[in-house]
Amino acid sequence: MATLTKALKPILGRQLGNTAKVFGASVNSQRGKPTYSGRIIPPPAKYGGRHTVTLIPGDGIGPELLNHVRELFRFSCVPVDFEVVHVDSASTSEDDINNAITAIRRNGVALKGNIETNHTMPSNHKSRNNLLRTSLDLYANVMHCQSLPGVQTRHKNIDIIIIRENTEGEYSSLEHESVSGVVESLKIITRNNSLRIADYAFRLAREKGRRRVTAVHKANIMKLADGLFLQCCKEVASGYPDIEFDSMIVDNTTMQLVSKPHQFDVMVMPNLYGNVVSNVCAGLVGGPGLVPGANYGRDYAVFETATRNTGKSIANRNIANPTAMLLASCLMLDHLKLHDYANMIRGAILTTMNETRLHTIDIGESVSLHHCLLLKDICTSSK
Amino acid sequence: MAGNAWRSTVSRVMGAIKTQSPQPRTFSRGIQTVTLIPGDGIGPEISTAVMKIFEAAKAPIQWEEKNVTAIKGPGGRWMIPPEAKESMDKHKIGLKGPLKTPIAAGHPSMNLLLRKTFDLYANVRPCVSIEGYKTPYTDVDLVTIRENTEGEYSGIEHVIVDGVVQSIKLITEDASRRIAEYAFEYARNNQRTSVTAVHKANIMRMSDGLFLRKCREVAENFKDVKFTEMYLDTVCLNMVQDPSQFDVLVMPNLYGDILSDLCAGLIGGLGVTPSGNIGANGVAIFESVHGTAPDIAGKDLANPTALLLSAVMMLRHMGLHGYAKKIETACFDTIRDKKVLTKDLGGNSKCSEFTADICRRVQDMD
Numbered sequence: 001m002a003t004l005t006k007a008l009k010p011i012l013g014r015q016l017g018n019t020a021k022v023f024g025a026s027v028n029s030q031r032g033k034p035t036y037s038g039r040i041i042p043p044p045a046k047y048g049g050r051h052t053v054t055l056i057p058g059d060g061i062g063p064e065l066l067n068h069v070r071e072l073f074r075f076s077c078v079p080v081d082f083e084v085v086h087v088d089s090a091s092t093s094e095d096d097i098n099n100a101i102t103a104i105r106r107n108g109v110a111l112k113g114n115i116e117t118n119h120t121m122p123s124n125h126k127s128r129n130n131l132l133r134t135s136l137d138l139y140a141n142v143m144h145c146q147s148l149p150g151v152q153t154r155h156k157n158i159d160i161i162i163i164r165e166n167t168e169g170e171y172s173s174l175e176h177e178s179v180s181g182v183v184e185s186l187k188i189i190t191r192n193n194s195l196r197i198a199d200y201a202f203r204l205a206r207e208k209g210r211r212r213v214t215a216v217h218k219a220n221i222m223k224l225a226d227g228l229f230l231q232c233c234k235e236v237a238s239g240y241p242d243i244e245f246d247s248m249i250v251d252n253t254t255m256q257l258v259s260k261p262h263q264f265d266v267m268v269m270p271n272l273y274g275n276v277v278s279n280v281c282a283g284l285v286g287g288p289g290l291v292p293g294a295n296y297g298r299d300y301a302v303f304e305t306a307t308r309n310t311g312k313s314i315a316n317r318n319i320a321n322p323t324a325m326l327l328a329s330c331l332m333l334d335h336l337k338l339h340d341y342a343n344m345i346r347g348a349i350l351t352t353m354n355e356t357r358l359h360t361i362d363i364g365e366s367v368s369l370h371h372c373l374l375l376k377d378i379c380t381s382s383k
Numbered sequence: 384m385a386g387n388a389w390r391s392t393v394s395r396v397m398g399a400i401k402t403q404s405p406q407p408r409t410f411s412r413g414i415q416t417v418t419l420i421p422g423d424g425i426g427p428e429i430s431t432a433v434m435k436i437f438e439a440a441k442a443p444i445q446w447e448e449k450n451v452t453a454i455k456g457p458g459g460r461w462m463i464p465p466e467a468k469e470s471m472d473k474h475k476i477g478l479k480g481p482l483k484t485p486i487a488a489g490h491p492s493m494n495l496l497l498r499k500t501f502d503l504y505a506n507v508r509p510c511v512s513i514e515g516y517k518t519p520y521t522d523v524d525l526v527t528i529r530e531n532t533e534g535e536y537s538g539i540e541h542v543i544v545d546g547v548v549q550s551i552k553l554i555t556e557d558a559s560r561r562i563a564e565y566a567f568e569y570a571r572n573n574q575r576t577s578v579t580a581v582h583k584a585n586i587m588r589m590s591d592g593l594f595l596r597k598c599r600e601v602a603e604n605f606k607d608v609k610f611t612e613m614y615l616d617t618v619c620l621n622m623v624q625d626p627s628q629f630d631v632l633v634m635p636n637l638y639g640d641i642l643s644d645l646c647a648g649l650i651g652g653l654g655v656t657p658s659g660n661i662g663a664n665g666v667a668i669f670e671s672v673h674g675t676a677p678d679i680a681g682k683d684l685a686n687p688t689a690l691l692l693s694a695v696m697m698l699r700h701m702g703l704h705g706y707a708k709k710i711e712t713a714c715f716d717t718i719r720d721k722k723v724l725t726k727d728l729g730g731n732s733k734c735s736e737f738t739a740d741i742c743r744r745v746q747d748m749d
Contacts, residue, residue, distance in 0.1 A: 117585040117586075119584040119585045119588055119592060119595075121588075122588075123588035123589045123592070127585055127586055130586065154519035154520070155519065170535075170552070170586070170587065171586050173586065173587075173588070175587065175588065175589040175590055176589070177589060180556075181555055181556035181557065181593075182553070182554075182555045182556070183553070183554045183555070183589045183590045183593050184551050184552065184553055184590075185551070185552040185554070185587050185589065185590040186549050186550070186551060186552075187535070187549070187550040187551075187552060188547065188548070188549055188550075189547075189548045189550070190546055190547045190548070191545075191546035191547070192546065218637075218640075221535075221536050221538070222535070222536075222540065222550050223540065224540040224541070224542060224548045224550065225540055225548045225549075225550035228546075228548050250640075250641055251640050251641050251643075251644035251645075252644065254619075254641055254642075254644055254645040254648060255644045255645065255647060255648030255652065255653075256648070257648070258519075258520070258623060258645060258648040258649055259518065259648050259651075259652065272583075272637075273641075275583075275615065275616050276615065276616065276619050276641055278616075279616040279617075279619040279620040279623075280619045280620070280622075280623050280645070282620055283619065283620045283621070283622070283623030283624045284623055287620070287624060288620055307616065307620060308616075309617070
């Protein structure tokens with residue numbers, strides 16, 4: 001049945017595809033199994049074409065932004081139901097986050113706000129966001145930074161895709177205090193994960209028609225660790241002769257990003273450098289309120305804002321910019337193959353930003369605009 | 384001539400008798416001798432330029448040129464020539480041009496060698512927007528202070544099993560306290576209002592947590608300077624959008640490396656950024672951080688601004704604020720005028736013409 005579906009899909013198009021999806025679900029689950037093209041099939045719809053997605057509100061501005069997403073989806077009649085799972089960042093037990101992980105395993109897709117990490121807690125209390133990423137093996141964090149025409153920035157026409165290794169590197173949380181006053185923190189780089197992320201980067205570059213992949217590293221100082229990463233990237237690059245490959249040291253990269261950002265196309269890097277570079281790029285295109293991010297694993301996908309800010313200082317004041325979260329929800333719809341809805345919502349958002357020019361306070365509007373008004377405008381444009 | 388020799392001997396004796404302390408030294412009389420390391424590539428040209436400008440400004444500085452090409456000492460360990468080490472230990476202040484590390488030389492990088500020899504624990508980079516050299520960022524005025532001895536760059540790495548590499552980031556209480564103390568003292572001595580500690584303690588709880596704790600403890604003793612803490616990613620994000628909100632930033636090694644180069648990029652690159660390394664025992668080496676540029680070496684095309692601004696930083700460190708202001712103003716005026724700029728600043732004049740213009744302005748100021 002599965003192979004017949006695959007064979008018929010290109011010929012008979014979307015209509016049969018939907019039916020086949022339902023049949024496919026009842027015979028054997030296709031989730032997590034890469035198709036002939038290597039793409040991951042999203043989880044099957046539950047009832048009559050409606051998907052269920054896990055929603056983790058998080059802290060700070062997360063809950064209010066995700067409420068907006070829900071309102072917008074309801075307004076636009078998007079066939080997505082949200083299963084809300086709360087994670088209490090103040091509690092020390094891991095039950096909450098384990099519930100969330102189970103829910104994501106069940107549904108396959110999630111949309112989340114950032115969960116705050118209180119760093120005065122002892123070090124056996126791991127960062128909840130990190131725990132989520134490593135448990136679900138969401139190995140690739142993809143961020144597409146694009147300049148929006150309606151937003152005033154110092155650099156124009158930026159278009160960079162950043163692919164960041166999401167599970168190992170400096171974020172392994174393996175630390176120990178050998179002697180009082182001397183702390184060691186381990187940075188782990190493995191061949192398998194480096195090959196995996198490099199392969200993901202090149203496949204994505206090919207899929208999107210990009211011409212160059214740049215690996216960002218510090219192999220002149222960390223010769224073994226980043227040296228291994230760089231070597232893996234080079235190995236994978238040799239399998240994609242149509243895509244140019246070069247490498248750059250991370251401090252030079254940040255310098256070039258603030259002076260000549262247009263030289264970059266697709267960038268791939270280990271975890272910590274990814275954090276720095278993605279924040280620099282988000283700042284270049286207009287701030288944390290504008291860029292969506294996606295975390296992909298083999299079987300699961302979690303969508304959030306690219307810079308993962310909790311935004312405690314602007315929470316509940318109705319001034320947060322919902323664009324990043326709304327665009328993240330569009331990425332989620334694309335992942336669920338609901339492309340029409342994704343394009344409709346995306347178009348509405350961009351119209352509001354660029355033509356109607358309703359802006360929130362973070363991108364330069366001098367009067368604080370209630371983001372509900374913004375949302376209403378998006379809803380109106382989407383009809 | 385004899386008078387000069389007498390004065391320099393007196394000042395040398397005075398310098399030797401003076402107690403060691405990390406505070407900036409004030410030399411209200413006498414000529415201070417500074418060890419000059421011209422370096423490779425364009426190093427000699429820009430060093431000559433700086434010496435000329437200092438002469439025109441009549442600054443009380445005497446230069447002692449030394450070479451630091453690594454030699455193999457007893458026991459097979461690479462070290463810098465003993466005369467250079469003696470000279471630095473005696474004079475305590477050094478000015479260094481760009482050094483190259485030949486690839487197959489077998490010895491570690493020259494900068495690393497100098498750092499280990501003099502225990503240069505703090506790297507200070509003031510980044511100020513230069514009027515006349517336009518970048519998209521016009522209101523930068525911050526200082527990055529980076530811990531220079533440990534952290535991610537301790538060089539401790541091993542292959543655990545084939546395909547798994549572990550790199551160790553080392554944070555110690557002593558080094559963190561030392562750098563925090565230096566940062567707050569710098570802020571106080573240079574009339575800076577706030578110090579921000581940059582960290583990632585949400586992920587690296589113990590290591591950056593220790594660094595942060597030490598910074599907080601030291602902040603208690605410096606109540607006149609405001610202390611804040613910020614995550615590395617937030618700093619990067621805000622730096623690129625609005626750099627004017629930052630004042631003094633203090634951080635461990637890797638973050639410092641990335642952020643100081645980011646800030647250098649904001650003001651126009653390494654060709655116009657000064658830098659200073661502060662060591663234990665009162666040693667301070669000021670340097671230009673750009674490369675040796677072998678393709679333009681010897682052709683009188685180099686831009687001496689980076690080394691000149693580092694030398695100005697050196698004058699401030701020594702307490703000679705008047706001369707520092709004079710030379711810095713002359714340099715900025717020349718760049719603002721845009722008549723005799725070197726190629727990398729957008730003009731097509733020679734290094735000697737640029738230097739001559741600055742000398743002329745300095746002399747006119749008297």
